[in-house]
Amino acid sequence: MNRIILHVDLDSFYASVEEFRKPGIKGKPIIICIYSGRTKDSGAVSSANYKARDLGIRSGMPIIFAKRLAKKKRAIFLPADRPYYQSVSQRIMDILEKEADAFQQVSVDEAYLDVSETTGGDWEKAIKIAKSIKKKIKEREKLTCSVGIGPNKLVAKMASKNMKPDGLTLVKTPEVRNFLNPLEVSKLHGIGRVTSFILEELGIKTIKDLAEFKVASIEEKLGKNKAKMLQERAIGIDNSTVEEQEAKQISRIGTLKKDSRDIDEIFKKIKELAKDLEKRIESRKVSFRTISLITIDTTLDIQTRSETIEQTQKLVPMISITKELLKDFLEENKYKQLRRVGVRVSNLIYRKKQRTLGDF
DNA sequence: CGACGTGTAAC
DNA sequence: CCTTTTACACGTCG
Numbered sequence: 219m220n221r222i223i224l225h226v227d228l229d230s231f232y233a234s235v236e237e238f239r240k241p242g243i244k245g246k247p248i249i250i251c252i253y254s255g256r257t258k259d260s261g262a263v264s265s266a267n268y269k270a271r272d273l274g275i276r277s278g279m280p281i282i283f284a285k286r287l288a289k290k291k292r293a294i295f296l297p298a299d300r301p302y303y304q305s306v307s308q309r310i311m312d313i314l315e316k317e318a319d320a321f322q323q324v325s326v327d328e329a330y331l332d333v334s335e336t337t338g339g340d341w342e343k344a345i346k347i348a349k350s351i352k353k354k355i356k357e358r359e360k361l362t363c364s365v366g367i368g369p370n371k372l373v374a375k376m377a378s379k380n381m382k383p384d385g386l387t388l389v390k391t392p393e394v395r396n397f398l399n400p401l402e403v404s405k406l407h408g409i410g411r412v413t414s415f416i417l418e419e420l421g422i423k424t425i426k427d428l429a430e431f432k433v434a435s436i437e438e439k440l441g442k443n444k445a446k447m448l449q450e451r452a453i454g455i456d457n458s459t460v461e462e463q464e465a466k467q468i469s470r471i472g473t474l475k476k477d478s479r480d481i482d483e484i485f486k487k488i489k490e491l492a493k494d495l496e497k498r499i500e501s502r503k504v505s506f507r508t509i510s511l512i513t514i515d516t517t518l519d520i521q522t523r524s525e526t527i528e529q530t531q532k533l534v535p536m537i538s539i540t541k542e543l544l545k546d547f548l549e550e551n552k553y554k555q556l557r558r559v560g561v562r563v564s565n566l567i568y569r570k571k572q573r574t575l576g577d578f
Numbered sequence: 579c580g581a582c583g584t585g586t587a588a589c
Numbered sequence: 590c591c592t593t594t595t596a597c598a599c600g601t602c603g
Contacts, residue, residue, distance in 0.1 A: 252592045262592040280590045410587045
């Protein structure tokens, strides 16, 4: 029997949450920002509602750029309140999960629902579920979402992007090729800036071009695995299952008040970040074996240094090892100033049950 | 093969 | 002028 997957995407989520929460800003351009704290307007745009997007404002853009675009437009700039958005998200995810045979939250504002069993493969039933979900989210949280329905996660994801905001798009199995074919390759999920540039150099513009292109030529540029994966995706094939994934790494990164190579200065920031990480490690009941230092220098070049140790869950080794890694880094990079630093733990071991295996 | 570092991508 | 967090693939080294 054919699978039926829904992809639910909350529309400009952060901005929409604030639009409902803060009185008097409805109807205006709203821009949610992550301030780095270096200067008054340093930082990046995290989310912008459609009024703001009309002005050319996009997420990821420096706040200062967005302010220029919004000049004299009565736009509202707000700092991101992520704990609050997280709590709203959780309530919505609870609604979604109840509708699905299998459920996978992929980010704070997106989830996949496998409804193959419930619908018995009937697309009309899937549409009913989608409409009912949209209604509930609207009633309970005053938010709109865009839903894509398809035979797998890839197609559902592409379908949800088809109509926004407040959209609903169904792409049945026989319609998949016609739906994907005319889209630009850069629109295919998994193809970003670099890959689309490479493909366009080969003369590949649309997803149809990609699907029909000689695999050997793509392999030359992107390697065997990626070439195969992309050509499968181009014809809408995706066999991945809808299921919650355990985190494989947890990290925290932050921006220094000013560029620095002063170990004490930098280490102060690292301790803050590590303490925050420890909270999350504790709440998720994990141990870890690998600790990484992440450095971002003034040219925005990213480097990582890591070390693997015996399984632990404690703050102390996390901090002391990161400090060693930082010392080494500074010694080996005498002329680099750091702009941002981060700490990451990986090689995670989920405790609670798995004690016996590693305990000999 | 495990560990480590980088690049790409998505949010 | 330039945020945050995570995943995964790949190359290299011992």
